[in-house]
Amino acid sequence: MNLTEHTITIRVRYPEVDAMGYLHHSRFLQYFELGRIELLRASGHNYAELEREGVCFVVARVQVNYKSPARYDEELTLLTRITRQTAVRIDHAYELRRQDVLVAEGSTTIASVNRQGQVIPIPDRLGKPS
Amino acid sequence: MNLTEHTITIRVRYPEVDAMGYLHHSRFLQYFELGRIELLRASGHNYAELEREGVCFVVARVQVNYKSPARYDEELTLLTRITRQTAVRIDHAYELRRQDVLVAEGSTTIASVNRQGQVIPIPDRLGKPS
């Protein structure tokens, strides 16, 4: 069954923080990507397999609002939700928290492309989320 | 004299591309940061010095539209522009190109904070851009 949302925990790694001791703002996009991949996995799919089949998800748009810094070794929770899905695109929304504190929220649009970068339909088995 | 825009060239490094051979979408934020820092330097300022004085610029918001993939070893040009500046915040816009092709465009808001993360005025010498 294809899920529409999933939560993971991520511990901030040492090389991910910057000289201020804060998780570097570029790393949030890597965490969001982990969130998407684990949402797929929780639905029984595997992104590595999709790529081997020639289906690649490329990021077309991102937007992040940073609310509170995250520091080395903190354990964060990331909620990833599908907010919209078309034949070739998926929109996700993200909430990254340290316990009750909102660290960041964001959204992305990903597009399904082949190895040549041409837009192709999202495989049927990823379905419409239910 | 404080500049409002500046262009740099960046060559895509090997560990910055992903398994598709594309510059990873999170890396664009690191390129934009380079653009801001070099815009500062071209205006006669130095971000490392600012941090030693206790003035840190943290990213409060980012937004990126990805238009065309960039690949390993390609030489890109990045135009960084200040679009708005208040007492404590600066908005930048970015255009990343491979020759005439637009690779991505984006925008950020950065805020001036002290080492404790409290918002503080941007130092006078960074002035209003002219």
Added chain:
Amino acid sequence: MNLTEHTITIRVRYPEVDAMGYLHHSRFLQYFELGRIELLRASGHNYAELEREGVCFVVARVQVNYKSPARYDEELTLLTRITRQTAVRIDHAYELRRQDVLVAEGSTTIASVNRQGQVIPIPDRLGKPS
């Protein structure tokens, strides 16, 4: 009780692989660092706390032999062992495996320094490993 060895599992993340689809060779050092930190944690210590107290572990030497590539999404196991400990230095050895296959083996020497980078004794509570 201070342990002399500890094993963790690490799943290879997408931005950690390069254009060949292989875990980039520089990332192994980041995995070894995770191994050291989790070995500390398994012994009841916390590296973030040590740093707040002014005790920093800097890497003085590394050596890695790469045996077999690791790919995106593979789950690896990392065995981290203390092989020697003096008043101010710790030597570790590492074995990174994908099931039975040896992916890499390595060793490091870390030194205990204060925030000014001067060598200081390793805190007593980290003791001689037993």
Added chain:
Amino acid sequence: MNLTEHTITIRVRYPEVDAMGYLHHSRFLQYFELGRIELLRASGHNYAELEREGVCFVVARVQVNYKSPARYDEELTLLTRITRQTAVRIDHAYELRRQDVLVAEGSTTIASVNRQGQVIPIPDRLGKPS
């Protein structure tokens, strides 16, 4: 003409330093890789092209001695030298300096492989260094 050594300058980027404000020890391997690639380029070759032809250089062994920390925004010079070359392998040595101060020295062995990871001869045009 194939060169045996080449020097480049590298400015330390913000996301490359850690919470201590030091260039992270894993980043040195990425700098060494830049050194190898620019040594190739200075000899009239292009690593991206080699990969498109199916010739990939994988790292089989690294060794680094860290002598002095490097900090954000410092401009470093990296000397890369070929110390030995066989039909399928090249050994390099590296010296990373901040002006006269030795920041690190290291060495690597790279092997020439095809896309399936099988060892293949280094293309003739890369020749024996002269």
